[in-house]
Amino acid sequence: MSRLPVMSSKRVLTSSSSSSENAQEFAPAQKRIRKDPDPVKPHAAATIIGGKRPAVAPSRAPFSKPARGMGAATVAVGPSRGVLKQSVASTAAKGGNIRQSVAPAATKAGGGGTTKRHAWDLKGKVSDMEGKVRNYQTKFKSVNQENEALRDTMVQRQSKMVEMEKELKKQKSQISEYEEELQALSGVREELEKVSSDKSTLQKELSNLEGKYKVMETLRDSQETELQTLKMKLSVQESTLARVQGTLRDTEEEVRSLKETVAQQEDELHAGEMERRRLHNTIQELKGNIRVFCRVRPLVDGGLSKHIQLPASDVKTITLAKTEESHTGKTAETQKNYIFSFDRVFGPMASQQEVFEEISLLVQSALDGYNVCCFAYGQTGSGKTYTMEGAEYDQARGVIPRAVQQIFRAAEKLATQGWEFTFTASFVEIYNESLRDLLYTGKASKRPEHEIRKSTNNEVTITNLTYEKVSNEDQVLGLIALANQNRSTAQTAQNDRSSRSHSVFQLDIEGVNVGRDVKCKSTLCLVDLAGSERMLKSQSQGERFKEMTAINGSLSNLGIVISALANKESYVPYRNSKLTYLLQSCLGGNSKTLMFVNIAPESDSFGETLNSLRFASKVNDCVIGTASANRK
Ligand code: ADP
Ligand code: MG
Numbered sequence: 001m002s003r004l005p006v007m008s009s010k011r012v013l014t015s016s017s018s019s020s021e022n023a024q025e026f027a028p029a030q031k032r033i034r035k036d037p038d039p040v041k042p043h044a045a046a047t048i049i050g051g052k053r054p055a056v057a058p059s060r061a062p063f064s065k066p067a068r069g070m071g072a073a074t075v076a077v078g079p080s081r082g083v084l085k086q087s088v089a090s091t092a093a094k095g096g097n098i099r100q101s102v103a104p105a106a107t108k109a110g111g112g113g114t115t116k117r118h119a120w121d122l123k124g125k126v127s128d129m130e131g132k133v134r135n136y137q138t139k140f141k142s143v144n145q146e147n148e149a150l151r152d153t154m155v156q157r158q159s160k161m162v163e164m165e166k167e168l169k170k171q172k173s174q175i176s177e178y179e180e181e182l183q184a185l186s187g188v189r190e191e192l193e194k195v196s197s198d199k200s201t202l203q204k205e206l207s208n209l210e211g212k213y214k215v216m217e218t219l220r221d222s223q224e225t226e227l228q229t230l231k232m233k234l235s236v237q238e239s240t241l242a243r244v245q246g247t248l249r250d251t252e253e254e255v256r257s258l259k260e261t262v263a264q265q266e267d268e269l270h271a272g273e274m275e276r277r278r279l280h281n282t283i284q285e286l287k288g289n290i291r292v293f294c295r296v297r298p299l300v301d302g303g304l305s306k307h308i309q310l311p312a313s314d315v316k317t318i319t320l321a322k323t324e325e326s327h328t329g330k331t332a333e334t335q336k337n338y339i340f341s342f343d344r345v346f347g348p349m350a351s352q353q354e355v356f357e358e359i360s361l362l363v364q365s366a367l368d369g370y371n372v373c374c375f376a377y378g379q380t381g382s383g384k385t386y387t388m389e390g391a392e393y394d395q396a397r398g399v400i401p402r403a404v405q406q407i408f409r410a411a412e413k414l415a416t417q418g419w420e421f422t423f424t425a426s427f428v429e430i431y432n433e434s435l436r437d438l439l440y441t442g443k444a445s446k447r448p449e450h451e452i453r454k455s456t457n458n459e460v461t462i463t464n465l466t467y468e469k470v471s472n473e474d475q476v477l478g479l480i481a482l483a484n485q486n487r488s489t490a491q492t493a494q495n496d497r498s499s500r501s502h503s504v505f506q507l508d509i510e511g512v513n514v515g516r517d518v519k520c521k522s523t524l525c526l527v528d529l530a531g532s533e534r535m536l537k538s539q540s541q542g543e544r545f546k547e548m549t550a551i552n553g554s555l556s557n558l559g560i561v562i563s564a565l566a567n568k569e570s571y572v573p574y575r576n577s578k579l580t581y582l583l584q585s586c587l588g589g590n591s592k593t594l595m596f597v598n599i600a601p602e603s604d605s606f607g608e609t610l611n612s613l614r615f616a617s618k619v620n621d622c623v624i625g626t627a628s629a630n631r632k
Contacts, residue, residue: 269417270516277368280361290562290593291343292620293358294318294613297383297600298348305601308609309337310347317341318599320610340613342620348601352390356402362592363403366509367410367421369520371591373527373583374399377555377616378598379608380499380531387596388528389480400505400526404476407507407524418515423470424508427483428462430578431501432550438483438503439466452581460585467508480505499531500547502554502579525586527579529555532615533608554579555615561587562619595619 117124296308296318309319320338346355359374366372376384390398411421427438428450435450448464455461470476483505487498507524530551535544554577561580564572565588574584587593597616599609 266417270513273414273417280364280368281370283361289591290566290595290619292595292597292616293344293346293355294340294342294597294599294616295346295350295355295383295387296348297381297386297598299601305348305603307603307606308599308601310345316343316345318345318613320606320613322606338610338613340617342597342616352387352396352398352402355387356399359399359403359594360406362594363406363524364410365592366403366507366522366524367407367414367511369511369522371523371525371586372594373525373586373591374403374594374596375527375529375558376596376598377529377532378596378612379533379600379605382598382600382605382608382612384528384531384596384598385498387598388526389484400480401473401477403524403526404507405473407509408473411511414511418513419511420514421509421511423510425468425470425476425479426462426465426506426508427479427503428465428506428582429487429501429503430554430582431497432546433554433578435462435465435578435582436486436501437462437465438486439468439479440486441466441482452578454584458585460582462582470507476507500551502530503528504579504582523586525583527583529558532612534611553577559615559618562593 117128296305296310299305307321307323309321311317311319318340320340322336322338324334324336344358362372362374374388376388378384386396386398388398389400390396407423411419411423414421425439429436429438435452437447437450440447450465451463453461453463468475468479470479483503487501487503505526509520509522509524511520512518532551532555534552535548557573557577557580560576561572561574572588574580574587580587585591595616597612599605599612
């Protein structure tokens with residue numbers, strides 16, 4: 001709307017500033033500009049105007065040439081060009097006034113020019129020029145007026161613009177305020193969103209809790225009902241309790257009196273136990289503190305031995321019958337009988353159980369605090385080891401495992417009466433007068449030497465010997481197995497060594513009854529002696545001779561020691577052999593001794609059997625002084 005007048009005024013100015021241009025020159029210039037690739041050039045505006053040829057071109061043509069000499073117009077318009085531009089721009093809003101005022105003037109001037117004068121008509125030409133000048137002056141005046149008007153307008157506009165700029169600033173500051181506010185609001189919005197999400201979470205939780213509350217309520221109701229029931233039950237129970245408490249009081253009274261009775265009975269029981277021990281000991285003493293049992297081994301083929309006679313009516317006698325051919329040959333064979341009597345004679349049919357029953361009373365004495373010693377004496381193969389150890393299976397078990405079993409069972413029973421026992425086992429072999437630990441488990445090359453030591457209170461110990469604390473039967477059986485293993489390894493190195501050595505199993509028993517302040521201490525010795533067979537001196541040489549001498553020496557010394565004890569001799573040669581020295585505390589006045597004399601029934605063993613029976617009866621004749629228990 002406003003563009004057209006602006007352009008037209010511009011074109012007027014342009015044409016006045018370039019006075020040398022005529023219409024013809026201008027047209028090509030327009031073309032040139034159109035083709036000009038640089039659209040920034042100010043001519044571009046004129047180019048656009050040029051586009052409207054029908055309107056502009058005719059109005060330009062008349063004053064293109066005459067304008068050349070018109071410095072006034074050029075001067076008047078030139079300096080105000082920049083201002084004019086502004087005024088034109090501002091005037092643009094008003095409409096096409098300028099054009100209307102300028103264009104007719106130009107047309108008039110041009111109209112003067114349309115009448116062609118002759119070259120000589122200078123006057124005419126001057127008047128034309130004057131007309132033109134007047135025209136221009138008028139135009140100039142009107143343009144000036146217009147210019148003034150435009151200046152006013154411009155001033156107005158400028159003040160308006162200042163106002164507007166102020167307004168704009170204000171607006172801008174307001175906008176920035178709004179923006180700040182907006183920003184603040186967006187923060188608030190975020191917070192609001194968060195709050196609303198929190199709210200929804202809380203609502204969910206609330207509904208959850210409500211659900212739970214409902215469940216709790218139901219639960220509470222049911223529990224209340226239960227509580228009521230329980231209260232009822234409680235009151236019932238309370239009355240029952242009161243009744244029971246009454247009964248309890250009565251019962252407590254009863255228990256108290258029963259406890260008194262029990263204590264009394266315990267005292268009586270203890271007194272009874274002590275009395276039993278005393279009587280048991282009296283019986284043992286009456287039976288003799290040293291006793292000899294004879295045991296005859298069955299024949300290997302199970303038949304009956306011809307030279308051994310065991311009267312059915314008498315369990316204490318054995319007769320060896322020797323048949324000798326008559327020297328004359330006329331009379332029948334003569335028979336010589338050797339009769340021996342012992343505390344008990346066991347025939348070949350006697351079981352291990354039967355044999356043990358007789359010894360069990362002595363084993364009981366060991367728990368009562370008496371030293372007990374049990375020997376097996378006899379030639380090799382007569383059944384010593386069978387009697388002492390027996391075989392693995394139950395019925396064939398010998399004295400040692402049975403004694404151990406009895407002791408542990410009795411100790412268990414005595415524990416109910418306040419007795420506490422500790423047991424220590426050891427197993428030693430005496431070979432060629434030297435000691436060997438049968439419970440040794442170390443390296444063979446590091447076997448220690450042993451010596452017998454006697455303490456001031458007459459207790460005998462062996463240096464470097466294994467003394468194993470045991471608390472049950474199985475442990476002892478394990479030790480016996482270990483001892484047998486140790487003996488057999490020695491045996492492979494030296495044929496049948498076991499028969500030429502004594503093996504001594506010792507169980508030290510210590511008992512204490514704290515409540516009654518009673519203690520007892522004793523040792524149970526179970527000895528499997530070396531074979532008692534004699535050898536002709538001519539048959540034995542070297543190692544065998546040494547062995548024989550050692551065995552004979554220790555066995556005969558055993559006999560001598562027992563005789564010396566029996567005869568109450570002032571000197572008892574315990575130290576003459578390792579065996580008697582070791583068994584010193586188990587032999588003599590303070591102990592009970594049992595000797596098995598084992599007999600081989602074969603007729604070719606007759607001589608050895610006779611020797612054994614003679615040795616045993618010598619022992620049997622001994623009456624060792626009354627034993628007393630080691631009680632404190
Ligand atoms: P020792 O130890 O005196 O050399 P053993 O105890 O080794 O003799 O006995 C020799 C053999 O006779 C062994 O085979 C043993 O089992 C057997 N024997 C010994 N006594 C009896 C017995 N009372 N009943 C059955 N067999 C016996
Ligand atoms: Mg043996």
